Amino acid sequence: MPExxxxxxxxxxxxxxRRAVVTTVIIFVLLTVLVLQLAYLQITSHEHFTTLSRENRxxxxxxxxxxxxxxxxxxxxxAQNLPTHSLEITxxxxxxxERTLADLGRIIDISEDDLKRxxxxxxxxxxxxxxxxxxxxxxxxxxxxxxxxxRFPGVDIQARLLRNYPLGEQMAHVLGYVGRxxxxxxxxxxxxxxxxxSHIGKTGVEKTYEKTLHGKVGxxxxxxxxxxxxxxxxESHPPTPGKDLHLFLDAGLQAAATRAFGDKNxxxxxxxxxxxxxxxxxxxxxxNPNLFVEGISSADYKRLRSSEDKPLFNRxxxxxxPPGSTAKPFVGLAGLETGVIASGKKKxxxxxxxxxxxxxxxxxxxxQGHGFVSMQDAIVQSCDVYFYSLSHDLGIxxxxxxxxxxxxGRPTGVDITGELGGLLPTREWKRRARQxxxxxxxxxxxxxxxxxxxxxxxxxxxxxxxxxxxxxxxxPRVVQRIQSSQQQADPPPPPLPVQLPIVDTKNWDDIIEAMxxxxxxxxxxxxxxxxxKYRIAAKTGTAQVFTVKQDxxxxxxxxxxxxxxxxxxxAFAPVREPRIAVAVVVEHGGHGGAAAAPIARAIMDHxxxxxxx
Amino acid sequence: MKFPxxxxxxxxxESTPARPQGLLAGRLHLDPPLLTGLILLCGFGLIVLYSASxxxxxxxxxxxxxxxxAFSVLFVMAQVPPAxxxxxxxxxxxxxxxxxxxxxxxxxxxxxxxxxLDLGLFRFQPSELIKIAVPMMLxxxxxxxxxxxxxxxxxxxxxxxxxPVLLIAKQPDLGTALLVASAGIFVLFLAGISWWLIxxxxxxxxxxxxxxWYLMRxxxxxxxxxxxxxxxxxxxxxxxxxxxxxxxxxxxVYGKGWLNGTQSHLEFLPESSTDFIxxxxxxxxxxxxxxxxxxxxxxxxxxxxxxxxxxxxxYGRLLGGALTLVVFxxxxxxxxxxxxxxxxxxxxxxxxxxxxxSLVTIMAGFGILMSIHTHRKLLPP
Numbered sequence: 001m002p003e004x005x006x007x008x009x010x011x012x013x014x015x016x017x018r019r020a021v022v023t024t025v026i027i028f029v030l031l032t033v034l035v036l037q038l039a040y041l042q043i044t045s046h047e048h049f050t051t052l053s054r055e056n057r058x059x060x061x062x063x064x065x066x067x068x069x070x071x072x073x074x075x076x077x078x079a080q081n082l083p084t085h086s087l088e089i090t091x092x093x094x095x096x097x098e099r100t101l102a103d104l105g106r107i108i109d110i111s112e113d114d115l116k117r118x119x120x121x122x123x124x125x126x127x128x129x130x131x132x133x134x135x136x137x138x139x140x141x142x143x144x145x146x147x148x149x150x151r152f153p154g155v156d157i158q159a160r161l162l163r164n165y166p167l168g169e170q171m172a173h174v175l176g177y178v179g180r181x182x183x184x185x186x187x188x189x190x191x192x193x194x195x196x197x198s199h200i201g202k203t204g205v206e207k208t209y210e211k212t213l214h215g216k217v218g219x220x221x222x223x224x225x226x227x228x229x230x231x232x233x234x235e236s237h238p239p240t241p242g243k244d245l246h247l248f249l250d251a252g253l254q255a256a257a258t259r260a261f262g263d264k265n266x267x268x269x270x271x272x273x274x275x276x277x278x279x280x281x282x283x284x285x286x287x288n289p290n291l292f293v294e295g296i297s298s299a300d301y302k303r304l305r306s307s308e309d310k311p312l313f314n315r316x317x318x319x320x321x322p323p324g325s326t327a328k329p330f331v332g333l334a335g336l337e338t339g340v341i342a343s344g345k346k347k348x349x350x351x352x353x354x355x356x357x358x359x360x361x362x363x364x365x366x367x368q369g370h371g372f373v374s375m376q377d378a379i380v381q382s383c384d385v386y387f388y389s390l391s392h393d394l395g396i397x398x399x400x401x402x403x404x405x406x407x408x409g410r411p412t413g414v415d416i417t418g419e420l421g422g423l424l425p426t427r428e429w430k431r432r433a434r435q436x437x438x439x440x441x442x443x444x445x446x447x448x449x450x451x452x453x454x455x456x457x458x459x460x461x462x463x464x465x466x467x468x469x470x471x472x473x474x475x476p477r478v479v480q481r482i483q484s485s486q487q488q489a490d491p492p493p494p495p496l497p498v499q500l501p502i503v504d505t506k507n508w509d510d511i512i513e514a515m516x517x518x519x520x521x522x523x524x525x526x527x528x529x530x531x532x533k534y535r536i537a538a539k540t541g542t543a544q545v546f547t548v549k550q551d552x553x554x555x556x557x558x559x560x561x562x563x564x565x566x567x568x569x570x571a572f573a574p575v576r577e578p579r580i581a582v583a584v585v586v587e588h589g590g591h592g593g594a595a596a597a598p599i600a601r602a603i604m605d606h607x608x609x610x611x612x613x
Numbered sequence: 614m615k616f617p618x619x620x621x622x623x624x625x626x627e628s629t630p631a632r633p634q635g636l637l638a639g640r641l642h643l644d645p646p647l648l649t650g651l652i653l654l655c656g657f658g659l660i661v662l663y664s665a666s667x668x669x670x671x672x673x674x675x676x677x678x679x680x681x682x683a684f685s686v687l688f689v690m691a692q693v694p695p696a697x698x699x700x701x702x703x704x705x706x707x708x709x710x711x712x713x714x715x716x717x718x719x720x721x722x723x724x725x726x727x728x729x730l731d732l733g734l735f736r737f738q739p740s741e742l743i744k745i746a747v748p749m750m751l752x753x754x755x756x757x758x759x760x761x762x763x764x765x766x767x768x769x770x771x772x773x774x775x776x777p778v779l780l781i782a783k784q785p786d787l788g789t790a791l792l793v794a795s796a797g798i799f800v801l802f803l804a805g806i807s808w809w810l811i812x813x814x815x816x817x818x819x820x821x822x823x824x825x826w827y828l829m830r831x832x833x834x835x836x837x838x839x840x841x842x843x844x845x846x847x848x849x850x851x852x853x854x855x856x857x858x859x860x861x862x863x864x865x866v867y868g869k870g871w872l873n874g875t876q877s878h879l880e881f882l883p884e885s886s887t888d889f890i891x892x893x894x895x896x897x898x899x900x901x902x903x904x905x906x907x908x909x910x911x912x913x914x915x916x917x918x919x920x921x922x923x924x925x926x927x928y929g930r931l932l933g934g935a936l937t938l939v940v941f942x943x944x945x946x947x948x949x950x951x952x953x954x955x956x957x958x959x960x961x962x963x964x965x966x967x968x969x970x971s972l973v974t975i976m977a978g979f980g981i982l983m984s985i986h987t988h989r990k991l992l993p994p
Contacts, residue, residue: 008759009926009927012759012760012805012927012930013922013930015760015761015805016803016805016921016922016927016930016931016934017922019802019803019805019934020803020918020921020922020934023799023802023803023918023934023938024915024918027911027914027941030945031907031911031945033954034907034945034948034949034952034954035903035904035907037952037953037954038861038895038900038903038952039900041858041861041862041895041952041953042861042862042864042865042866042895042899042900042903043865043866043900045862046862046863046865046866048862049858049859049861049862049863050862050863050865052859052862052863053859053860053862053863053875053876054863054875060852092667
């Protein structure tokens with residue numbers, strides 16, 4: 001008989017019983033060990049632990065680090081921490097919350113938003129956590145509460161450091177702002193390092209350099225009495241404060257650039273071509289970043305969000321505009337470098353261009369045409385027909401490959417998050433994105449910076465800076481150096497210029513000379529910004545927002561403001577040893593020479609004439 | 614008494630089924646002594662929880678709802694005859710293993726570990742199912758043949774334990790892996806594996822300890838190190854144990870009185886309503902309170918073992934015994950951790966700690982015990 005079919009139930013039952021007895025014995029032994037340990041803790045060492053419990057009520061309190069400050073290149077403070085008073089409630093110590101809130105509302109102004117935020121946080125936090133009900137109390141409110149304090153057990157005034165941006169709106173798009181840590185961020189961050197921190201960088205430099213600015217949390221072992229009041233500090237592991245940032249930015253220049261815009265919207269960037277340092281970065285309109293620090297009210301936020309001017313939109317990094325005629329120096333350089341055209345060779349401009357065997361007329365901005373023009377004439381007078389013809393000769397592949405060298409079509413790698421890369425169209429891109437072949441006509445309009453071609457103001461300034469340096473491409477940088485309060489300044493990260501593979505110096509010189517004539521020549525499109533104090537190389541541009549039909553004419557007067565062309569301008573100066581490269585976009589500003597050039601001039605004047613080299 | 618084959622029932626077929634008497638035991642298939650013990654324990658637990666939660670009635674209410682659910686599960690499980698459970702055993706086990714794999718593959722991330730399956734309406738922890746499925750499977754598998762098991766069955770049974778344990782340990786959930794492993798080990802032990810083998814395994818385990826250390830995650834190693842010397846890290850991981858010992862020690866023989874524990878009320882004691890609730894009890898009710906609690910546990914465990922020894926077939930005996938002993942592991946590992954005898958392993962104090970998942974599993978286990986006890990048939994003399 002197979003073994004498995006025989007079962008001796010009585011024997012198995014006895015076996016189980018024996019084993020059950022053994023386990024019972026083991027259970028008793030283990031429980032005895034446990035009770036002995038408890039007796040040791042609760043009887044033998046009772047006094048020791050009672051002492052510890054009564055007199056040595058040690059509590060761990062996180063010490064949040066102080067956020068690093070942000071300075072401009074001249075030491076002007078851009079982001080600081082100001083002590084503010086906030087009114088906070090510990091729910092555990094309040095018997096009747098409704099009444100307490102109602103009574104508080106009678107002596108201190110508490111808005112609907114404050115209440116909503118308070119109740120939301122109350123759900124998330126523990127009963128013994130102190131929760132702010134009002135932030136930024138005025139001196140008077142602090143005094144008024146102090147007098148009534150005895151009526152409000154569980155309500156306290158807390159002094160906290162709050163981030164403050166003294167220059168407000170002007171710097172909002174560069175610095176970004178800090179705000180309360182939200183749920184998503186909570187999942188991403190190291191919660192122990194943020195144990196005492198309430199704010200985190202949300203955009204701009206504040207976000208990009210969050211780790212550097214934040215520092216490391218400290219811990220304090222404190223002794224509290226039976227009511228939880230702090231008696232003394234036992235052990236303290238101080239926090240490591242966040243490091244300070246020194247930017248390339250010049251606050252004065254930024255102010256001058258913002259002023260120069262007046263009430264117009266747009267963007268301006270100034271870069272030091274030698275270092276890639278961003279000297280000014282203006283996106284108009286701005287917004288008050290200080291609103292976000294305290295927790296913006298929903299009405300304010302809605303206003304910012306729904307405004308047609310899009311004040312929260314960072315035009316410098318994320319505004320993608322057709323470069324218009326500002327693309328011409330780069331297209332011209334492509335023609336010279338590839339040998340498709342010689343700089344002295346003239347083309348005839350009758351006011352329009354037709355592809356071989358095509359009827360369609362690609363029009364020049366000047367209806368009667370420019371006549372015979374050389375490369376220099378074409379850049380100076382911004383002749384479209386010359387560049388239609390040149391682009392056609394180059395072809396889309398060579399054209400976009402060459403423009404790609406200047407980082408068109410991809411982010412420049414600036415040290416602020418959220419940068420967009422514009423769009424540098426290629427055959428491959430069109431097949432992928434539009435499921436269409438590339439048409440020759442599209443090459444023509446790309447050659448004058450229209451069509452699919454899109455750039456951000458930062459990309460334009462970056463590319464202009466590389467013209468100034470004869471092709472040494474340095475990634476733009478906002479932060480110049482990082483400094484911790486105890487240590488010496490960290491050495492600046494070495495800039496890594498990429499030398500563009502354009503070897504013929506004459507090609508650079510020809511293009512730059514043409515750009516100088518844009519300002520200095522009798523027919524230059526930027527004659528009005530001429531100055532005898534320094535020499536400027538520049539190019540104007542006008543980007544169509546609205547397509548003019550084949551037989552219509554664009555008339556600035558009749559086109560509504562929202563449909564008017566964007567005005568663009570790129571420049572660098574001084575022509576010999578350039579120290580500043582600028583790109584300006586004025587939204588719906590009309591012609592680049594008229595609307596954008598004066599802003600660039602104001603920026604360069606301020607930087608070159610006031611600032612010592 | 615000898616029977617020709619394992620398939621024929623142990624009870625004489627001609628005898629009239631004589632079930633235990635009374636409404637609770639007879640009709641509702643509940644065991645009055647065990648039920649009384651459980652209710653007393655849960656009641657005591659709620660009193661402690663009210664204090665540990667910082668007098669938060671809402672938290673006590675939530676726990677009451679969970680208890681109601683858990684007792685309903687107990688009631689339902691008590692109605693299922695053991696023969697039925699026995700038939701389900703391999704299926705439950707297979708489903709459990711599949712779900713554990715699913716958790717590893719596509720599980721939700723929770724506290725850096727993957728433990729849940731999101732079933733839309735609620736999250737399900739397959740490791741809880743496996744806590745019961747492993748002893749069921751092993752009891753079924755081993756009771757199919759003569760006991761003590763031969764080498765072949767023994768090794769298969771060992772594999773049935775090790776696979777789910779490894780799957781859970783990979784989540785990683787050290788506490789549950791430990792509980793599942795102990796459930797499997799208890800079935801094997803109760804099935805009568807030889808003492809030589811037990812001794813040999815103990816030696817082998819000792820030898821494998823360094824390997825285990827190598828496999829542990831950094832935070833698990835930290836816990837072991839902290840256990841060996843809590844003062845080495847008074848601000849970090851050692852803080853739990855130091856504060857817990859202060860709470861227990863300062864409680865003394867009679868305790869500081871209900872709601873008067875300073876360690877928990879002033880928030881020195883972390884996890885005071887979950888894993889460290891034992892320390893709150895010790896602080897407020899003293900050694901006396903602890904002895905009452907331990908007496909309740911001891912009563913429940915001894916009653917469980919009694920039910921297991923009185924079971925009529927091997928399956929019932931092995932399953933009942935193992936489920937009971939797992940509860941003891943819960944109690945001992947938790948109290949050992951809180952008193953500093955054992956390293957910190959995330960195991961709650963059964964039926965007392967705040968939280969729902971393991972509560973339901975434990976109650977299901979007691980339901981099975983009651984079913985084993987109340988579905989017996991009277992043997993002929």
